[in-house]
Amino acid sequence: MALDKVESKEWYLAAYAAQGVPTTEHLKLRTVPLSLSLDSIPHAHVALQPLFISVDPYLRTKMSGRHDGLYSPQFPLNQVITAFGVGRVLRSNDDKYAEGDVVLSALFPVAEYCVVPSAVLIRKLDPAAGIPLPEYLSCLGLTGFAAWVGIHLLGDPKPGSNVFISAAAGGVGMVAGQLAKLKGCRVIGST
Incomplete structure (x- = not known):
């Protein structure tokens, strides 16, 4: 693979949006340098390229700043937001995942590229199964x-x-x- 260092765009929460629709005051896009070289990936982590991200209603609740206990915890400010997603493994420092594997995760960073603990991956998907990958985030998700x-x-x-x-x-x-x-x-x- 030719990608060892990339500039990855990622969405992060700059301020909570307690009411109304989140705007560019709340959600911001930034570019961060990211090393995808194997020696920079921690043990039991994988480098991924997200292919599909699911934008679900529960994400709005995680941007409110209210801790009502109905859903999972609030997104931390100034951290990349996460969602259910499907992605391709670019590099792996975990024997369970190989370069090229397609995976499903509930904690996919909303970014062009990312390095995540392999523990957040739900499972490998089989692209040859004939099931369109977005279906794993909708009717099969x-x-x-x-x-x-x-x-x-x-x-x-x-x-x-x-x-x-x-x-x-x-x-x-x-x-x-x-x-x-x-x-x-x-x-x-x-x-």
């Missing part, structure tokens, strides 16, 4: 899992049942409606 729990475990509707989906235009609602349809239900969605 957090939103799909939430919809599956709601329809199959909690609701368990029977064929012919009426199923009402609130927020049907959202990620979870869209998948929940499709799962209910697959079960033979009449689906009514609200947006």
Whole structure:
């Protein structure tokens, strides 16, 4: 690999946005130097190139500065923000991961390149499986899992049942409606 040193752009939280939509006052982009040479990567870490990042509603809560306990902790100020993501391993200092592996992580830095502990990687993905990689962040990811729990475990509707989906235009609602349809239900969605 020819990349040993890169200038990586990354998004970070400069100020909390307690109300409204975060702006450039809150979210900022910076360029940082990053070494991707194998001798600079700590043991049990990997250098990654993010391919897809999932922008989910819970991220807004992590930018509010409020510690309400409903979601995971707030993003620390002046640190790169993280999200669910799919990326390619560029270099690895962990025997479980090799250069070229495609991985899924819940703590993916929102950056062009990054070095992360391999412990934050959820699993390797098989690009040859025929599943488009973004699907691991949507219907096969957090939103799909939430919809599956709601329809199959909690609701368990029977064929012919009426199923009402609130927020049907959202990620979870869209998948929940499709799962209910697959079960033979009449689906009514609200947006």
